[in-house]
Amino acid sequence: MESQGQGEVCSPETLAYMELAIEQAKHALDCLEVPVGCVMVESGNVIASGRNRTTETRNATRHAEMEAIDVLLEQWQKNGLSVSEVAEIFSKCTLYVTCEPCIMCAAALSILGIKEVYYGCANDKFGGCGSILSLHSSSNQPHNSGEVAQGKGFKCTGGIMASEAVSLLRCFYEQGNPNAPKPHRSVTLQATHN
């Protein structure tokens, strides 16, 4: 609900980053995975990318976002970054993902304290950034205040290259997902109008 539609004119950079996310999604499709991809951008640089890997891992939580996050943490672990440095970089990160983050991923992005998310098509069944829950909106806070840290919100903009994202998903479900009893991410045909 907080997320804006694509009526807003998005910058050439935004489109360029989303293009890279779409590339990742295509890569997933080639590997018979649900075609969702993402890139993580900090200070103008792509610092990680990820794509869905649920079939290969038999772990249905291995969404594109989780893959990219693990790449980053592994790298920062090697470089010996401190906990506060990790927190600081996450707070400057922008995620470009072809499909609205699901409830799990949106919660994860809030836990990490990410700055901003741009997504392609909406996720009518699982979306955690406005479709089912609105975990990106910081008003979504537990009642218990005090010292316990509250949920962190992040800016969220949907509808970036949504039709490309949808056509990849449609492509996947037309060929049939041999692994899931039911579709994993919803194919939102109206996503371009959200």
Place this chain on the structure above:
Amino acid sequence: MVNEKTELWQIIHIPDKPPISPAEQPTVNAFASVIEPKLANTFIRRLNQIAPLENLRHVKRIQKRNDEKGKNQLSVILCLASETENDKQSNNLPENVQELINSYQLSPFITKVCKYAATSREEWEEQCKLWPTSYHPPTYNINGITGFGEEDSQSVFDFMKVAVDLAKSGGGLMVNAAVIVDPSVQQIIATGHDQIYSWHNKTGTENSHLKKPASFASNLNSNGASHLTVFPNNLHNGPERLYVGVSCLSPWQWCGQQLDMETSCYLHPLRHAAIVAIESSAERDRRLFPGLLHTEKSFEVESMQSSCAGSPAKRQKTNLANVEDGKELDAHSEATSVRPYLCTGYDIYLVWEPCTMCAMALVHQRIRRIFYAFPNPNAGALGSVHRLQGEKSLNHHYAVFRVVLPQ
């Protein structure tokens, strides 16, 4: 001794919707009257014709109560009443209902009945205090929603003990712990505990948890319930400080809690117990059922679909004897059993109610039932802050239970 303790354990179903207290349940008024028990059938037949309870199919027509003398007393709902009518002015009754009243010399009174069907057994029990209703458990028939038998309860308690022990295994600081179980063969599939400051590389964890299930299971009885008193029954009775290590309770706290850690060497803010356990069960899946072709998979998906709708008991129960010894099934027998689709049919035991991330991860991984011991008022997603088991749009729904530990 252990049995004495376990009598204090309790399993509570956490329904899809927040339970409504009897005072808050919407009600409607109806005219009712005491009738002669032998006329009950006559009344029911006649009233169903002239004044059917169209939108109140959950409301029973007849109420049976004991009167002061201990004799059965039957009352019947004649028809609905408007909200403004009172006992004495029953002028607006339909003509044919009025005729019935006259011919049997009934004295109608106003009663309240619940407007909506109960969504849980607890709600239903409350409703019946006003006027009896019928209760149909959710259409997905998950074992336990309508109650647990003694044997099943004991098994639930035993697995919860494994989770509690795992939560305390880290030494001073309590963490959340998860145990994934295949209930059809009473076997632990995978375990995990919070690792947000102890994330070793993917290869590092591989061996350690393979041995755990067997040793944990064999220790079940000796562990007993004696040292469970570390946990206060109510989370807020205890010092909050004890629980700062529980990731799901304060998921956003990872950057504030440094725990003497200068570097992010082992940092992974998302390595909550449930996520770790899911990863471990996926590893097990790959290890036991390597390299299946897609054609085989799709066949299997079909068979899983047909069986998951019914009872998971259809799953092969070959090596029960082995399991009772607390041993993991040997590789040969497991390879011949049906490969599960993700965690279809499996249960998970968590010490604390999972946060939103973990609760949704368990939807994705198709867990069938979740048992947790302590609610998570700050971030819990199974009834505390969110209630994912009641999100209709999701493609999978698990049943949720709270296991109340003895004090």
